[in-house]
Amino acid sequence: MRRLGTLALLGAGVLASAGLTGCDQVADTLSGPEPRPAAEAYAAALAAGTPGSVPLAEPAAAAADEAHAGLVAGLEPAFGGVEPRVEVLDVSRSGDVAEVDLGWTWALPAGEWSYESTTSLRLVDDEWRAVWQPGVVEPSLVEGEVLDASTLGASRGDVVGAGGEPIVTERPVVRLGVDRGAVSPKQAVRAAERLAGLADLDVAAYRDRVEAAGERAFVEAIVYRAAEVPGPVARAAGSTAGVVAIADEQPLAPTRDFAAELLGSVGEVTAEMMADQPGVYRMGDRAGLSGLQARYDEELRGSPGMLVRAVDDAPGASGGERELVAMPATDGDDLVLSLDVDLQRTAEQLLAGVGPASALVALRPSTGEVLAAANGPGVGATNVATFGQAAPGSTFKIVTSLALLRSGLTPGSTVRCTPGVVVDGRRFTNYSDYPAADLGPIPLRRAIASSCNTALIAEGGRIDGTDLYDAAATLGLGIDHDLGFPAYFGSVPQPETDTEAAAALIGQGRVLASPMAMAAVVASVQEGATVVPTLVEGYTDEPPEGAAPLTRGEAEALRSMLREVVVSGSGRGLADLPGPAVLAKTGTAEFERDGEVLTHAWMVAAQGDLAVAAYVEVGESGSRTAGPLVEAMLRKR
Known part of the structure; x- marks a missing residue:
């Protein structure tokens, strides 16, 4: 610090004395x-x-x-x-x-x-x-x-199918409810009871909602597609005081049931959703509740905007307002699927009269695109088409055939088809009306065409569980993929007993598959390469590492055997289909329910660039129950 001289110190002292009062004020x-x-x-x-x-x-x-x-x-x-x-x-x-x-x-x-x-x-x-x-x-x-x-609401993205055709998009609806502000409280209650009764709703519950609502509230009762409002309900909206019909739009599929189990639904958010994601969902928001609508809700719903205003709320004020900030909404993105709208409709129409749980899946072998994934009315809310789990029965013999080819057999190799074969104390037989002409020594192709169980089981010593698993992987079965939608690719576990190994050879025991997975199997044969299904744009996957590629010779041999099924075997119902040659394999699989032995009915087929799998949970046989579904699907392709 610079030292001050004596004069400077004296000067500072004088100044301090002169300004003493001012400094005290600053300090205070x-x-x-x-x-x-x-x-x-x-x-x-x-x-x-x-x-x-x-x-x-x-x-x-x-x-x-x-x-x-x-x-x-x-x-x-x-x-x-x-x-x-x-x-x-x-x-x-x-x-x-x-x-x-x-x-x-x-x-x-x-x-x-x-x-x-x-x-x-x-x-x-x-x-x-x-x-x-x-x-x-x-x-x-x-x-x-x-x-x-x-x-400020954001427009929800559409679900779009093949060729850009809208699947789920804004469609006209009618919202029906009671307008509390238009009638007296007693009239509102009477209107609520009448509307709920006509719409087949819980009368007491809706009446209570109307009574509890604000004096000027519109209390929605039900939403109908514009063309589906029942006549009595429509007349009530025009003749009952307080009942109001409001024209609106809502994201909907072409029909109520169109791919419903796969697409899922959109509705008002639940209390649980708001609790799980605070700040994301608010009371009155609409969001995906299930299926693809729920999985891709963030992308589909977009982001709401916000408008903040200053409102004159003083007593006697005019209620004027001015904008403080406006944040525009960001509309949701479209979800693009490979579904072909016409083919999906065809599949659903074919399944409409099938009572048991059922499914039809169609794939494009050249790309793996899922063109249809239809569920019949018997599935309830379960997505059997892509996520069902059932023994595939004799359709799995496509996999067994590949394993046997790799063991050294050819389609012309002789195998022995007997009425029965016993493995570790369990007797295996063929189906009840198996053709007697195909018993005895027959070529492998005839055993596959007529679906001889005993011949394949007798050859089981040539292969083990690993061989069967590897063949399944080559044909797209048994290894999971994340494809952006609920998909079950099947299970081909290592057998724990000789009996289980024998059952696996004919697609029973612990072997399981979905209709989509079996469609991929026949598609892989048709394409000559492992087909991995794809449905959601941006989600594709390669064949699993370690799965041996299908060779040209293997593919030709399999195609020749599956063609024999159509020409002279259990798939003869497809023989007169116009167009390219059809490949097919039928299957039944026994299962027990409530002490009764029942059968799953399966059929898979491929023609040109289309592969189809049909499944009916309880049926007579693959050819009689599932076969007509596959035939109709291929005829209307």
């Missing part, structure tokens, strides 16, 4: 605690919505809390409980007053709303106290104004 002005800790505490209280929780200069704590709550109450429905982040940007003190600059940030689904406001602190009895006024919350607000927010 800057005495007391620093204001920043109080400013930080006030910022935290504002963020929590409780400005009265810190010492206030004005107004009183209770009054400040009440005024603050009233000012921001209009944000809650749209903001859904989002609290702001409030930061102290700067504190500037002048005597007993400190000016505080605050930074506000609301992290909303539509984006961040950020701004700055100013408030003040006052030093009272050696304690800094805050001042609350509307401008603290938003700088342009004046007395009598409150904040109000509304959500």
